[in-house]
Amino acid sequence: MHRALVRPLAPGNRMQSRWTDGRPMADVVAEFIKPNDRLTAFDRLEIYNRMYWFRLIDSFYEDNPGLRAALGDRKFNQLAIAYLTKHPSRSFTLRNLCGQLETFIRREPRWTAPHTALALDIARFEWAQTVTFDEAMRPVLTAADFGRTDPSRLRLGLQPHVTLLALQHPVDTYVIAVKKRDSLRSEASNATTSARHAARTRKVARPRRERLWLAVHRVENRMYYKRLEAPAFKILVALRDGQPLVRAVAAAGRGVTPAQVQDWFALWMQLGWICRRK
Amino acid sequence: MPANAFNGRTDYGIGLGLRVPHYSHILEKKPVVGWFEIISENFMCDGGRPLEVLDRILEQYRVVQHGVSMYFGSADKPDREHLKRLKALVKRTNTPWLSDHLCWGSVDGTYTHDLLPMPYTLAAAKRTAAKIRRVRDFLEVPICVENVSSYAEFHVSEMTEWEFLSEVVERADCGILLDVNNIYVSSRNHGFNPYDYLNGVPHHRVGQMHIAGHTKFEKYLLDTHDHPVLDPVWKLYAEATRLCGVTATLLEWDDRIPSFDEVHDEALKANEFIADAKTARKKSPSPRSRAA
Ligand SMILES: [Fe+2]
Numbered sequence: 001m002h003r004a005l006v007r008p009l010a011p012g013n014r015m016q017s018r019w020t021d022g023r024p025m026a027d028v029v030a031e032f033i034k035p036n037d038r039l040t041a042f043d044r045l046e047i048y049n050r051m052y053w054f055r056l057i058d059s060f061y062e063d064n065p066g067l068r069a070a071l072g073d074r075k076f077n078q079l080a081i082a083y084l085t086k087h088p089s090r091s092f093t094l095r096n097l098c099g100q101l102e103t104f105i106r107r108e109p110r111w112t113a114p115h116t117a118l119a120l121d122i123a124r125f126e127w128a129q130t131v132t133f134d135e136a137m138r139p140v141l142t143a144a145d146f147g148r149t150d151p152s153r154l155r156l157g158l159q160p161h162v163t164l165l166a167l168q169h170p171v172d173t174y175v176i177a178v179k180k181r182d183s184l185r186s187e188a189s190n191a192t193t194s195a196r197h198a199a200r201t202r203k204v205a206r207p208r209r210e211r212l213w214l215a216v217h218r219v220e221n222r223m224y225y226k227r228l229e230a231p232a233f234k235i236l237v238a239l240r241d242g243q244p245l246v247r248a249v250a251a252a253g254r255g256v257t258p259a260q261v262q263d264w265f266a267l268w269m270q271l272g273w274i275c276r277r278k
Numbered sequence: 279m280p281a282n283a284f285n286g287r288t289d290y291g292i293g294l295g296l297r298v299p300h301y302s303h304i305l306e307k308k309p310v311v312g313w314f315e316i317i318s319e320n321f322m323c324d325g326g327r328p329l330e331v332l333d334r335i336l337e338q339y340r341v342v343q344h345g346v347s348m349y350f351g352s353a354d355k356p357d358r359e360h361l362k363r364l365k366a367l368v369k370r371t372n373t374p375w376l377s378d379h380l381c382w383g384s385v386d387g388t389y390t391h392d393l394l395p396m397p398y399t400l401a402a403a404k405r406t407a408a409k410i411r412r413v414r415d416f417l418e419v420p421i422c423v424e425n426v427s428s429y430a431e432f433h434v435s436e437m438t439e440w441e442f443l444s445e446v447v448e449r450a451d452c453g454i455l456l457d458v459n460n461i462y463v464s465s466r467n468h469g470f471n472p473y474d475y476l477n478g479v480p481h482h483r484v485g486q487m488h489i490a491g492h493t494k495f496e497k498y499l500l501d502t503h504d505h506p507v508l509d510p511v512w513k514l515y516a517e518a519t520r521l522c523g524v525t526a527t528l529l530e531w532d533d534r535i536p537s538f539d540e541v542h543d544e545a546l547k548a549n550e551f552i553a554d555a556k557t558a559r560k561k562s563p564s565p566r567s568r569a570a
Contacts, residue, residue, distance in 0.1 A: 001394075002385040034431045036469060038497040044430040047498070052390055089389040092347035092360055093319050136324035161325065221327040 284453020286374025
């Protein structure tokens with residue numbers, strides 16, 4: 001039953017009419033499901049087949065509004081079905097449904113072409129929001145903790161709720177604009193026809209290429225996006241990956257002054273990004 | 279049953295599902311509510327707003343955990359990591375009992391996120407009961423299993439749904455979360471008498487009840503939780519209360535959720551039917567069968 005349940009739907013959101021071996025689906029289903037006076041065995045399993053796909057696709061849509069806007073509805077829907085067929089949920093919670101999306105887009109670029117680079121950036125950015133929403137907040141490091149250990153051996157940690165993204169497109173402003181338009185749309189559904197039409201047809205232009213270093217993070221359980229300078233980003237990546245403090249700072253490269261590094265650390269401490277390593 | 283071993287000997291009255299659109303109303307207005315039911319999976323995370331809200335709710339209210347992913351009927355063994363997370367949440371909420379569904383929904387670690395009906399066989403009942411026992415022993419909290427709404431039945435079934443439910447809970451020695459709306463929806467989809475169902479389950483094991491709204495389609499009923507409770511479900515609830523005694527009851531409203539007050543008012547309607555059931559219980563204390 002499980003294999004039948006998770007098979008993609010046929011056009012018109014119907015259950016596929018033939019089983020994988022070519023037999024009529026109605027015959028296959030009738031072998032294990034009883035009909036009643038109103039529904040055939042096929043009809044009854046179809047209820048579950050449709051609910052399965054509607055549930056997963058709803059969740060995929062909810063998690064990826066920016067990707068949907070960038071690809072357009074038709075292409076986005078094809079991506080959703082291809083992805084969910086290959087990566088059905090492997091977690092007790094739908095929160096993790098899109099955890100493999102970045103890998104999938106890389107492996108099968110045909111679903112997002114010719115916008116694959118942008119799609120990758122958006123998918124990573126939207127997944128980062130899922131992570132940031134409910135990841136752990138470890139005890140924040142204090143100045144006293146710094147004093148205790150030799151800096152060449154001191155290993156700091158980055159809060160699990162902070163995601164660092166090196167991007168090719170300014171997807172932060174793009175996704176904010178898409179969400180703003182979508183909320184205007186839902187407001188306009190109660191408005192006049194012309195206002196509704198205007199809101200529906202307004203397009204958010206896809207962003208042009210521009211290198212960007214971004215942190216998606218939480219302060220007092222609200223989500224924020226912070227653009228970073230490239231050397232600052234490199235230090236944070238090195239810290240996240242477990243480099244001792246001195247080597248992490250060296251990762252920033254030449255041309256960075258001690259004063260700059262000090263300012264960055266002061267800010268990161270203030271934001272509570274730096275914690276003890278587990 | 280009012281207070282029994284299956285609901286931690288509590289007498290919680292009428293509760294509501296804790297849902298995101300109501301968070302700010304509840305935290306700001308602090309309405310008087312008997313208890314809140316939370317979906318465990320929504321709080322089995324490591325931090326962020328879900329746990330912050332939960333902790334604030336716990337300061338003011340009694341909370342009971344309801345799960346949607348244990349899949350007692352799936353052949354998969356319970357995932358150790360999952361159980362550990364769930365146990366941590368049980369400690370956090372101090373839930374007097376914990377419920378999940380009599381269904382399957384995962385195969386080899388792939389989740390459908392649906393509550394799928396089981397074949398009603400003795401072998402399935404034995405396997406399911408063993409899994410419930412294992413989970414309860416690990417979590418160290420009483421468990422109530424909930425009957426689901428269903429849209430399909432299997433040729434291999436050897437018994438009715440209520441016989442299967444009874445078989446499972448007797449073998450597991452656990453409680454029942456009797457979802458009266460689900461009984462009604464399934465009775466219409468499969469053509470059985472819902473009162474036969476009520477009469478057929480061990481009343482002393484009922485630790486909690488669910489009521490909810492459903493949607494009528496041309497050829498079947500769908501359990502949508504997006505409506506007020508319909509009249510035949512209220513009648514069935516009154517009879518369930520007459521048979522089992524006044525039991526912790528929760529209104530499920532999960533889609534197209536109206537204002538907090540509207541949901542709360544709908545839940546409190548249960549009091550009228552509880553009063554009817556009490557009167558009927560005085561007149562006729564021994565359980566009797568009734569036609570639908
Ligand atoms: Fe329920």
